[in-house]
Amino acid sequence: MKARIGIIGTGWVGTSVAFSTLLAGHAGELWLNDQRGDVAEGEAMDLADGAAFYPACDVRAVPLAKMREADIVVLAAGRNGRPDESRLDLLRDNARIAAGIGRALAGFPGIVLVVTNPVDVLTRVVQAASGLPPERVIGTGTLLDTARLRERLAVKLGVSPQSVHALVVGEHGDSSVPLWSAARVGGVALRDWPGWRVDEEPALAQAVRRAAYEVIRRKGATNHAIGLVTAELIGCIVNDEQRLLPVSRVQDDGIALSLPALVGAGGARPAALPVMDRAEREALVASSEVLDRAFGSLSGS
Secondary structure, eight states, rough: EEEEEEEEEOOOHHHHHHHHHHHHEEEEEEEEEEEESSHHHHHHHHTTTGGGSSOEEEEEEOGGGGGOOOOOEEEOOOOOOOOTTTTTGGGHHHHHHHHHHHHTTTTTEEEEEEOOOSSSHHHEEEEEHHOGGGGGEEEEETHHHHHHHHHHHHHHHHHHHHGGEEOOEEOOOOOOOOTTTGGTTTTEEEEGGGTTTTHHHHHHHHHHHHHHHHHHHHHHHHHHHHHHHHHHHHHHHHOOEEEEEEEEEEEETTTTTEEEEETTTTEEEEEOOOOOOOOHHHHHHHHHHHHHHHHGGGGGO
């Protein structure tokens, strides 16, 4: 099945999502929208010029109202982070944009994917503004953090990232929680892997949390990896894969953060909680509190 995919925001991230989605072949129609209409049109024209090199897809710029006819809408609108600025520092600027788009999507029958940072709080903002069921408003959450952790562990251990099974939960940001106690390498517990030292874990966790800052400091934005992550998430929905992924959604307590969910055509459904030791459970509670306070701070803006 191919879907009608709409992307709102054609900056660095939106265009990387578009490019990765086209190459993956998930879209039969790809619609771009941006407040800068000429930019959306130019990006659509540029991508369409490469049609000989990706599976058939109609790429064009459309008005915001057209997005209500899409199967999946990706929210990538908003400003990027600045060097050494936390994702939560972006909150007020991007929450106003996200709330407006959420209201425009009230009653939308499809699925909304939130990519704009701070992704967890904005997932909650969009869900509240749109009134859509929580399972149909999904943030990319810690999918990228998890990919970063797997890559760094793979390099350190000399194995492929596909052989590393490790999760990051909580906030996509400074309070994210790597689940070391449940990490596996080819079926072997990470902490039983020859040569692995538990005292290396804090530095590696910090490297994962700082990864975006290091990219932004050098090139001004992160875009390629999140484009790949979002295209993968789109594929899980379009193909109804029912994959267990750490995505952000509004949880039963009303707070949006990342926990494993079953992702398919109906959105992201809650799944069993992963194994966590006491320190990890406490860190997840602390991460949840950070995100709840951040959302609460919007009431005065």
